[in-house]
Amino acid sequence: MTITVIGGGLAGCEAAWVVSSFGLRVKLIEMKPVKYSPAHKSADLAELVCSNSLRSSDLSSAVGLLKEELRILGSIVVRSADLTAVPAGRALAVDRELFAKSVSRFIQENGLISVERREVTAIPHPDDGPVIVATGPLTSEGLANSISDLIGETGLSFYDAIAPIVTADSLDMTRLFRASRYEDGEGAYLNAPMDEQTYLGFVDEIIRAKKVNPHPFEDIQHFEGCLPIEELARRGPQTLSFGPMKPVGLIDPKTGRRPYAVVQLRAENTRGSLYNLVGFQTKMTYAEQQRIFRMIPGLENADFERLGSVHRNTYIDAPNALDEFSRLIKAPHVFFAGQITGVEGYVESTASGFVVGMYAALLSKGVHPIIPESNTAIGALIKHTRDKPLKKYEPMNVNYGMMDEVSVRSKKHKKELRAKIGLESIGSLKIRLDELREQLR
């Protein structure tokens, strides 16, 4: 049996290697150097298109835990990053050329993996065997059209306009009030009220903030209903107070009056551990977002689990289009892995590649796959791609708020305990996978 992997990026390489570790043959198809996306430049596999950092190595950060879990599981991407690391304090940064060459070597020297260089423009037929699509945020147009034909146009998005997310336990609830517009009683939103002076100062900071320059291929035509807040602020000092910050239908119980403006926060998960700043998609730099959003009453000490952005990103509506093993419900021979499933970031895409490679291999061998538990960073991340969202499905970086709750009050101890539980759980998963590899090879 041969499994086809389309896309030789981080997810595709990791998935191909995991599939081969179960003794299965892999055909890895990468379109470079025949064709390049607007951001890819090198013919190597596993190219890092922007930053050379795989972010924090610290276990107090969920991405640090995710990397450690992948390291335990034997990820070739994390191993290559360790082998080609450059000094970066508590982060894991790499020499990008050596990194890509290291991953490419792992693939090329693997006798079970063959690499073809061509663009795939249509999803292969079921008779050609299982296929893992890992073509990333810049999937070529031909293939994107073929995916759309399979899942329907609304199932595929091409841009991300995402608003920041904060943890509930970092909010000062004494400064916020709970209410939904025009409704009595316990409302669905947390509202951060502002008086006129605070509002005008806030708008002024947004206008003056440093913004991220778009890549040349990201000439985004903004939809009027989804404009970045700085674009609204630029149109006039009152525009935001008639848009996402409008106070109509809201009474601040402390003053008994309608505030001048509000920032609304909506629960991001059923547990209510994460809150989204409604309508606050932005292209301000990450540092500016943290500085300016902490000016919002109640958010002075906010922990940001995700920051806002507006960028080119092809991703499918994974919770509705895929089954529990990341297969298309409408075409179960097709698996999806990496950023195209709505995980965000180099390490997250690698993690998705690992898990989906494992699912595809085990199902091909007739074994019911093991689903990593959501007390691990990797399991919690994959769960994000499966859980039906409260609103529209949006891509997400890994974060501690996704993981199972633990009953500890202190934030620091909570993260330490989650990391400890996660690593123990991954240790057990590794033992089970090694046993299965022994049996199945």
Ligand SMILES: Cc1cc2nc3c(=O)[nH]c(=O)nc-3n(C[C@H](O)[C@H](O)[C@H](O)COP(=O)(O)OP(=O)(O)OC[C@H]3O[C@@H](n4cnc5c(N)ncnc54)[C@H](O)[C@@H]3O)c2cc1C
């Ligand atoms: C401009 C840009 C900047 C980014 N910067 C960062 C960053 O700094 N840090 C971060 O963590 N994440 C960043 N990301 C997100 C990053 O792309 C992903 O996190 C990660 O690279 C996705 O991994 P992947 O394997 O899913 O896709 P990719 O790494 O993009 O790999 C997909 C591969 O599929 C190939 N391919 C595409 N279509 C076809 C086809 N039809 N046939 C055959 N092959 C095909 C591509 O050539 C590519 O090699 C950035 C994304 C973009 C677009």
